[in-house]
Amino acid sequence: MKVMLEAGNVKKVYGQKGHIYTALKDINLEIKEGEFVGIMGPSGSGKTTLLNILSTIDQATSGSIRIDGNDIGKMKEEQLTSFRREKLGFIFQDYNLLDTLTIEENIVLPLALSKVKAKEIDRRVKEIAGKFGIEDILSKFPYQVSGGQKQRAAASRAIIANPSLIFADEPTGALDSKSATALLQSLSQLNVKDHATIMMVTHDAFAASFCSRVLFIKDGVIFTELVKGETSRQEYFQKILDVLSALGGGKGDLI
Amino acid sequence: MTLFSIARKNIKRNFYNYFLYFASMIFSIVIFFTFVSLQYNDQIVKATTMKVDGAFKAASVALIIFVSIFIWYSNAFFTRKRKKEVGLYSLLGVKKKQIGLMLFYENFVMGILALVIGVILGALLSKFFVMLLMKLVGAAAVDVHFMISGKAIIETVIVFAIVILITSFEGYRLIYRFKLIELFQAEKKGESTPKASIFAAIFAVILIGFGYWLALDMSLGIWSNFLFTVFLILAAVVIGTYLFFRSLSVYLLKLSKKNKRYYYNGINIIGTSQLLYRIRGNARVLTVIAILSAVTLCAFGTSYSLYYTNKKSVETQYPFSFAYISQGPALDHKVNEILDQAKDHKVTNTVSVPALKFEADLPDMDNPPSQYFMDLRRVTLMPQSEFNKLAGELGIDDKIHLKGNHAIALDNEYNANYSPKYKGEHAIIHSKPNKATLEFIGFKEFNLLNREVGGLTVVVNDQLFNQLSKANPVANIKEINVTNAADAGQLSNKLADILPEKAKFSDFYKAYKGAMSASGIMIFMGAFLGLVFVLATGSIIYFKQLTEATADKDRYDILRKIGVSNKEIKGSIAKQILFIFALPLILGILHSAFALASLSKLLGQNIVIPVLISMGVYTLIYIIYYFLTVNSYDKIVKAKKRI
Ligand SMILES: Nc1ncnc2c1ncn2[C@@H]1O[C@H](COP(=O)(O)OP(=O)(O)OP(=O)(O)O)[C@@H](O)[C@H]1O
Ligand SMILES: [Mg+2]
Numbered sequence: 001m002k003v004m005l006e007a008g009n010v011k012k013v014y015g016q017k018g019h020i021y022t023a024l025k026d027i028n029l030e031i032k033e034g035e036f037v038g039i040m041g042p043s044g045s046g047k048t049t050l051l052n053i054l055s056t057i058d059q060a061t062s063g064s065i066r067i068d069g070n071d072i073g074k075m076k077e078e079q080l081t082s083f084r085r086e087k088l089g090f091i092f093q094d095y096n097l098l099d100t101l102t103i104e105e106n107i108v109l110p111l112a113l114s115k116v117k118a119k120e121i122d123r124r125v126k127e128i129a130g131k132f133g134i135e136d137i138l139s140k141f142p143y144q145v146s147g148g149q150k151q152r153a154a155a156s157r158a159i160i161a162n163p164s165l166i167f168a169d170e171p172t173g174a175l176d177s178k179s180a181t182a183l184l185q186s187l188s189q190l191n192v193k194d195h196a197t198i199m200m201v202t203h204d205a206f207a208a209s210f211c212s213r214v215l216f217i218k219d220g221v222i223f224t225e226l227v228k229g230e231t232s233r234q235e236y237f238q239k240i241l242d243v244l245s246a247l248g249g250g251k252g253d254l255i
Numbered sequence: 256m257t258l259f260s261i262a263r264k265n266i267k268r269n270f271y272n273y274f275l276y277f278a279s280m281i282f283s284i285v286i287f288f289t290f291v292s293l294q295y296n297d298q299i300v301k302a303t304t305m306k307v308d309g310a311f312k313a314a315s316v317a318l319i320i321f322v323s324i325f326i327w328y329s330n331a332f333f334t335r336k337r338k339k340e341v342g343l344y345s346l347l348g349v350k351k352k353q354i355g356l357m358l359f360y361e362n363f364v365m366g367i368l369a370l371v372i373g374v375i376l377g378a379l380l381s382k383f384f385v386m387l388l389m390k391l392v393g394a395a396a397v398d399v400h401f402m403i404s405g406k407a408i409i410e411t412v413i414v415f416a417i418v419i420l421i422t423s424f425e426g427y428r429l430i431y432r433f434k435l436i437e438l439f440q441a442e443k444k445g446e447s448t449p450k451a452s453i454f455a456a457i458f459a460v461i462l463i464g465f466g467y468w469l470a471l472d473m474s475l476g477i478w479s480n481f482l483f484t485v486f487l488i489l490a491a492v493v494i495g496t497y498l499f500f501r502s503l504s505v506y507l508l509k510l511s512k513k514n515k516r517y518y519y520n521g522i523n524i525i526g527t528s529q530l531l532y533r534i535r536g537n538a539r540v541l542t543v544i545a546i547l548s549a550v551t552l553c554a555f556g557t558s559y560s561l562y563y564t565n566k567k568s569v570e571t572q573y574p575f576s577f578a579y580i581s582q583g584p585a586l587d588h589k590v591n592e593i594l595d596q597a598k599d600h601k602v603t604n605t606v607s608v609p610a611l612k613f614e615a616d617l618p619d620m621d622n623p624p625s626q627y628f629m630d631l632r633r634v635t636l637m638p639q640s641e642f643n644k645l646a647g648e649l650g651i652d653d654k655i656h657l658k659g660n661h662a663i664a665l666d667n668e669y670n671a672n673y674s675p676k677y678k679g680e681h682a683i684i685h686s687k688p689n690k691a692t693l694e695f696i697g698f699k700e701f702n703l704l705n706r707e708v709g710g711l712t713v714v715v716n717d718q719l720f721n722q723l724s725k726a727n728p729v730a731n732i733k734e735i736n737v738t739n740a741a742d743a744g745q746l747s748n749k750l751a752d753i754l755p756e757k758a759k760f761s762d763f764y765k766a767y768k769g770a771m772s773a774s775g776i777m778i779f780m781g782a783f784l785g786l787v788f789v790l791a792t793g794s795i796i797y798f799k800q801l802t803e804a805t806a807d808k809d810r811y812d813i814l815r816k817i818g819v820s821n822k823e824i825k826g827s828i829a830k831q832i833l834f835i836f837a838l839p840l841i842l843g844i845l846h847s848a849f850a851l852a853s854l855s856k857l858l859g860q861n862i863v864i865p866v867l868i869s870m871g872v873y874t875l876i877y878i879i880y881y882f883l884t885v886n887s888y889d890k891i892v893k894a895k896k897r898i
Binding site (some may be wrong): 057077078081082083084085086088090091095099101109110111112115116122157 | 519520522523529811814822823
């Protein structure tokens, strides 16, 4: 299988002289096409930071990142934006929906930006809204809907353009178990049927059990990883819980 | 924690917002104070005629309206910024009444402080300010001695005390008007979209039309209640404009939203939705900009038209910088020496024209031209060959060929209503040995001789001229053009000193300065108001842009994250801002066109050219504003750090 994403010696330091904080120390990882990778770790361990750097939204202090064979450190701003638009999909921890747009408009944004025909856009919106059960709120504005609904809208926006690599930061954080399962199932379907590569940050072992591999980070380094392989989801879930408790801090801190 | 200490901490934390609000209040007070001081200036009071008095009053009404709008706008900007903070107090259990009182005190104390500082600053600066403005306007001829008047202070204090009191009550009301949840969502929630009602649109057009009609009609003589009429026009046009923008902008935006092919095409979706998001605020801003543009254009247009018509009429009356009747070669030589010594002025043209001056009767004319009387009922004869030569030198494409006793009058003050028709009319000149009769076959609306030396100039055939010059003394008229004639005061004085009364020394400079100081106050006032309003339009756009760019920053960050390039973002911003700029400019130009048409009727003069130039210049300034706005908006939105 082809390597989709490759990170070598990635380091991230926040702040300027005096107030520096090293969020990522030395991260090396490789994600193959069609993988569904989870990232877990205690709060403040650098998960969002890592995701932002891998997804080209933020820049690493040092180290190299290649996506689909492209060295993103060498790309210009304009190249990066079109790369992001064509290849990547995002589900952010804080939704990042535009409050000037209705839910429907938010969802279609990537297609509109790529100048897909209006008819085709309409068709795709209907399909995706059906998948996530948000047909009723399409004409509402973000401030008029619940957090879970916003998250589903954000997920719809991330996958509507069929990206080859999807980044998700706590996509189930604000969802009840039913909608969380629905979202995870559709992500996993996307992964299985459409061979989309997915990278998901989560606190939740249940969500992580949908992944094919889980990376655990602590204090800015990859602590260990857990591959699902042939194990059942139930077993995998249990293994993840074991690693988490070994990681310290206890279960309570992690959920 | 006492309420007072909370308020003090607030001011510290929100210093930038407070500062902007405070500065705009002081700015308004200084402007208003300066204007009112001018109004009570002894010299100006003495010089003001009825007409100027009316214009002054209208201008101060406009200024009061402007100042109120401006302060109200800054206050709204300021209040909006603080809704969340107010919500937080409320959440922490501070009573509504207490918060309201706190906001009231805060605003009131700031207002009073601004008033004191503004008046002191105004008193100190307005003299300097006025001088600077005069320099800018080039109205050096308007000699205004500036002083501080008690009346001006009192009037400023009264007007602003009222404005401050009203805005302070607004702050107090803020807390009662909103529910807690709304205070928190203040920035997030869009404005509810008003319906695009055809009725409102028609009503808007009717109101604006009524205002226009009244403006045109007013010049026909309903002057009895000038202030009331002005107020009515302003009210009709302002309300009409607001309704117009509200219905039109909603209509346009909804239309573009309905058209999915357009709406779902690239970044259009962002621009359109942003505009709809703030639709009410936009309608207000569009109205304010349209009205301010109209007022600015009127002020500039009026003053420039006056300046232009004055300058034009002086220029036609004085085709040359200097002219005199030669009193022999010795004196001519002296004149030339003085001209050679003048450093700042170079002689560009010197001509010498033979002429015959005769007392004359104009029996056919009911209303002989004024130049005839000024020259003591004389006419000045000039041979056609000289006319043709001189016209050629001055670049006037006009040749005269006359027969026998035919003549052409050069009447540069020609007015279709009052002037004689010339054609077929006669002049009987008291020449020696016999009187002679000339028959006019036409006239020209310019003269080649300066007013004092030329009087009523009449061009005749060379043969006739030569024949008459045998028995009558030929005067030799010297005419000189120099560079910078409008500043040639010193040179002019030197020449006047050496030339005797008989030489009828005529200079452009004196006439020009005379004309300028007669209407200088009007010109100055127009330029003053124009500048103030240009600044005001600029600051309102600045406020709007500052608020919105800061609020929009997050949105553009999201867009960039999902793959919108900086170039596309700038394009979208440029389109949005174009919408905000273009609509009010068009309506503002239309408003001012009607107002200036009314002025044109009032003056009885054609002012199309100066009005077009004013509009052109304003549009240019406006376009520069546009690009600046797009750029700084873009910068704020792209900045890494939050402002
Ligand atoms: N812009 C920033 N400037 C300075 N420090 C930052 C910045 N963003 C994050 N940090 C710090 O870097 C560390 C890692 O943050 P990050 O957001 O990656 O954590 P996380 O693992 O996503 O946590 P959570 O599970 O709570 O979302 C934290 O200690 C955080 O305080
Ligand atoms: Mg995080």
